[in-house]
Amino acid sequence: MxxxxxxxxxxxxxxxxxxxxxxxxxxxxxxxxxxxxxxxxxxxxxxxxxxxxxxxxxxxxxAENYATVIDDVPFIRYFLNSLLITTVLTVVQVVLGIITAFALVFLHYPGRRIVFLFVVASLMVPNQVTVISNYALVAELNWRNTFAGIIIPLAGVAFGTFLMRNHFASLPREIVESAHLDGTGPFRLLFRILLPMSWPTVVAFTLITIVTEWNQYLWPFLMADTASVAPLPVGLTLLQNNEGSTNWGPVMAGTILTMIPILIVFLILQKQMIKGLTAGAVKG
Structure with a gap:
């Protein structure tokens, strides 16, 4: 039996x-x-x-194709440009996204829901729609071929604001109310209580931002005229035409070299990212 x-x-x-x-x-x-x-x-x-x-x-x-990438284009320059642009955009977007989400959830002011609706609506607008107006503004400011011209128009945080706002809204209200009863101010509430509870979601937000900004092509392509500010996705297009035909070996080698930093970051942060993206679903 x-x-x-x-x-x-x-x-x-x-x-x-x-x-x-x-x-x-x-x-x-x-x-x-x-x-x-x-x-x-x-x-x-x-x-x-x-x-x-x-x-x-x-x-x-x-390994000849990898040597060609290093020798034929200023790969190190493009890599450093991508590193700078991605780092600055990630820091700006994460900081602004967290602060904006905190204001939408924990600060009470007229029109708060309308502001959030505008944030959601902006997610539905493709980036290509704003290219012409942004280009005209950047050209008028003489920011073409500068890091400011590449970085500032890409510093929007609609997705991060939406993600962090939903996460903050899912946190237990009792903790926030207890903090208010203890006289905790907004900044202490955010940095000492909310962020330690939100680390997986912040990591997920950060990783998604890193991947997105590292792979940016269209806007940097329109803004960068020289290797001094061009990131990797733009710089490696120089490998696609060689004496009238494409030499695919160096193009593939350049693609692999571009992917490696993102793969390393993902392998380091993948567990925290999965926790952050599933936390809301588990709580719901």
Missing amino acids: ARSTLFASKPSVTPGTLFGYASMVVIAAIVLVPIAFILLTSLKERPDIYTEPVQWIPDPFT
Whole structure:
């Protein structure tokens, strides 16, 4: 009897479970196969890239394409520009997003809900819609080909404000009321009580901002005329045309070099990001 009970308690594989695993495999393949193709192509010699049928495994492996990226374009300059732009935008957006969300949830003033509706509405407006007006304003201020011209128009925080506002609204009101009874001021409430409770969400907000700003292309492309301010996504377009044809080896190598910093940041912060993005759903 005990033996039969033991076997009966084992979970059975249902069609839903099989479908879930199959879906995961398909999604993983869709994501990983292109990345594997880019990586392997970056390690091929130029003639092997254009062979038919496609030769997946490089023979021989070569790092020549990576050397071409470093030698043919000022890669280090572009990397430092991207690092500066991403760092400044991340700090500005995270700080403004947290402060704005705090004001929308914990400060009482007329029109607070209307302000939040404008924030939500701005999420529905594609960035491309504002390109012409922003370009005209930046050109009038003589900010073209400057870091200010690239950074300031991108410093909007609608998504971060929306994310942090919803998180702050989900926190227990008893804690906030107790803090008010103890005479806690707004800044102490934010930095000593709310932020320590919100670390996973702040990390998720930060990581999403880093990835978004590191990969910015359209606006920096319109603003940057020289290598002095151009970020990596813009600078690496110089590799796409070489004597009338595209040398895909260096392009793929440059893509891999651009991805590595973001992958490192993601691997470091992924657990906190998952906690931050799921906290609201669990509480709900």
